[in-house]
Amino acid sequence: MKERSYSELMKSGAMNRQKSSESFVLELYIEMLLSEVLLTSKKEKLLTLIDQAIDDRNQEAFVHLSTQYRELNKQFGS
Template structure:
């Protein structure tokens, strides 16, 4: 494999890895916030956060 192709493959791998890490961190942050809204019985905040979580997962999986 030529060096430039190898470098591009490495860049793609690193980009996917970083995106996965960012996705997992944001998902965890939202899940913690959802747990807190459930503890407080805040339905409005729960609905907003659930929608945000669904959007995050939809965008990551597309």
Template sequence: MKEKSYSEIMKASVMKRIKAKETFVLELYVDMLISEIQLQTRKEKLLTRIDKAIDDRDKPLFLTLTEELKDLNKQFGT
């Protein structure tokens, strides 16, 4: 079995670290994308419920839902 030289071992080590960083960044992007999708879904559902509360003239529910929407926007900075 051929032994690897020091420089080959170092190159392999660097490549492993680069690959680990790339994997981390990719996983971070995926997490961000999933979070954004979840946020948009929650907002759409809230807006639909707010519209229904308006149609039903349910003021207490409307006020509750709009506060929830404000909190959601504040929490995510939108």
């Protein structure tokens, strides 16, 4: 087996740390993207249900769904 010098080992370690860091950032970005898609989907569904409650003149459903929508916005700061 070929022995590597100290500088080669240090370079190799630095490259591994950089790859690990890049991997972490990529995973974080993917997680954020999926969260955003899920949030947008939930909001769209609630808005559709709110519109349906208005069309049906269902005040109870409207109040309940509107409260859920406001809580979702408050929870995610949107």
